[in-house]
Amino acid sequence: MLYDAAVIGAGPAGITAALYLVRAGAGTALIENSAPGGQILSTAEIENYPGFPHAVKGWELADLFDAHLAEYPVERLRGGVLSVRPAEGRLFHLDLEEGKGLDAKAVIVCSGAQHRKLGIPGEEEFSGRGVSYCAVCDGNFYRGRDVAVVGGGNSALEEALYLSRIVRKVYLIHRRDTFRGAQIFQDKLRAAENVEIVTECVPEEIRGGAAGMESVAVRSRRDGEIRVIAAEGIFIYVGMDPANGFLPEEVRRDPAGFVITDAEMNASIPGLFAAGDIRSKHCRQVCTAVGDGATAAAAALSYLEHWNA
Amino acid sequence: MSVAITDTDFENVVIKSALPVLVDFWAPWCGPCRGIGPIVEELASEYAGRLQVCKMNVDESSKVPAMFGIRAIPTLILFKDGEVVDQITGAVAKSTLAAMIEKAL
Structure with missing residues (x-):
């Protein structure tokens, strides 16, 4: 044809x-x-x-x-x-x-x-059992639970805001100390009571068990310290x-x-x-x-x- | 043709089915679910008589999705003799889904 x-x-x-x-x-x-x-x-x-x-x-x-x-x-x-x-x-x-x-x-x-993947251990394993690239699709499954969002652009900030209205707590993990995303989203996120902004940290491993994801380990870019954040979901927006x-x-x-x-x-x-x-x-x-x-x-x-x- | 099911008829339609059953857990507001929807329908006609295809809207039914630990949609679970034999999450290619079905039939 x-x-x-x-x-x-x-x-x-x-x-x-x-x-x-x-x-x-x-x-x-x-x-x-x-x-x-x-x-x-x-x-x-x-x-x-x-x-x-x-x-x-x-x-x-x-x-x-x-x-x-x-x-x-x-x-x-x-x-x-x-x-x-x-x-x-x-x-x-x-x-x-x-x-x-x-x-x-x-x-x-x-x-x-x-959507780009993080390429870290656990990302494939817990895909669909904690790891998501679509907050609007999967956010509802995390009602009343804690989740992480990774990224610093508009998508990450928008979706973190969206999730903050559904879940118990959102950890917004970003590798830098400033965000590329629009100021209006940054202001709203800083004002949200259930959002914790975790800057200068890079996710290293997604961990969990038979039931799905349980936590994400992040490494600080300041001092190399590892912090394990308990979260049942992680939404990835890294470009x-x-x-x-x-x-x-x-x-x-x-x-x-x-x-x-x-x-x-x-x-x-x-x-x-x-x-x-x-x-x-x-x-x-x-x-x-x-x-x-x-x-x-x-x-x-x-x-x-x-x-x- | 796929059959719409809910928490209520899951046991009868899926668990007690003589044929293997593919269940598509979806929601109307989920973009990737809309993407894979027509593929699921095509497979339903292509495997008619050998495979039962069902769709469960997770907005209307929450017990069954929770029972199978579903945290993302679309998730497609293949049941045989009432047991889970395989599952896929995300809007995968038709060939990927077909391969999962072929393996189980």
Whole structure:
């Protein structure tokens, strides 16, 4: 099957790109390996997307995005993309899971990023039995219990706040003594009675027994002292890795692996565009993903005009 | 087709089942659960007659999830003759789930 454009990933960037493409009349396929919404599905509430003065739940916004796109004839394909490679006649060929594939004149990569793991003993062993990367999914199982949150960015601070309203006590563990996350979250966390901020400490081991996680051992970066924090859950927000494994090798990336584009979202191969969290940039928000998606679609449409000319 | 179950009918539908049973513990507000939902449905049709597939909403039922020590969703537990034979947590690939089922059947 040949499409004008293939959009990889149905988070805010991909949904917006597909919306702009299909509204302009381009034959568009949108490929998603999980549920539409991307990372907003594992965000409890979104308070900084305009139009929702009282915040919106992540999954509600995902449903709204999805319902909006459902009004248009976009080909929705579910499954992972194994590879994207330049093919004959200026086309791209996409290999999909289960032996499926498709061709497209232009490709917009909106595959986003996934939570980085700590890579410490116990993390695998207690995955799903204490270790979580989604507070909104798993927070309820810790009602009245103690949990740890690891990280210092917006995600860590937001999710620590979210958990503080559910659990008995939250230990916020961060390797530095200052936070990268927004001041408004820092202020709220400092004001919360059941949040203990543990700075300049690095988790070393997640411990537990047959019933699941029981504690996390952290090492102080000041004096090397080990402290064992009793907690039945640990929520890990230590950054994101780009979902880029399927891209052609020649696509330029930054040292962390995010795709480098110009201001119009052109990647280093003509006809290949990137939008949203997969792109090398500083600000990763729903707003910026949506903006990237629209910009990438406009650039792709202009590319298609020349392609067809 | 999967069957929705609760704390009340768990014993009858899962423990006393003649067929192996895959139970998907999920909730409507859980993103990864929504991701794996359609995969679970596909497996339910592909293994129809050999495997019973059930879904338990952890918002509506809390006793059974607590009994099996579930602290994260989605968690998928495979039961055979009333016993847990395998389990997976997280939105894994279809092939991973299928491999777990194949091993147990």
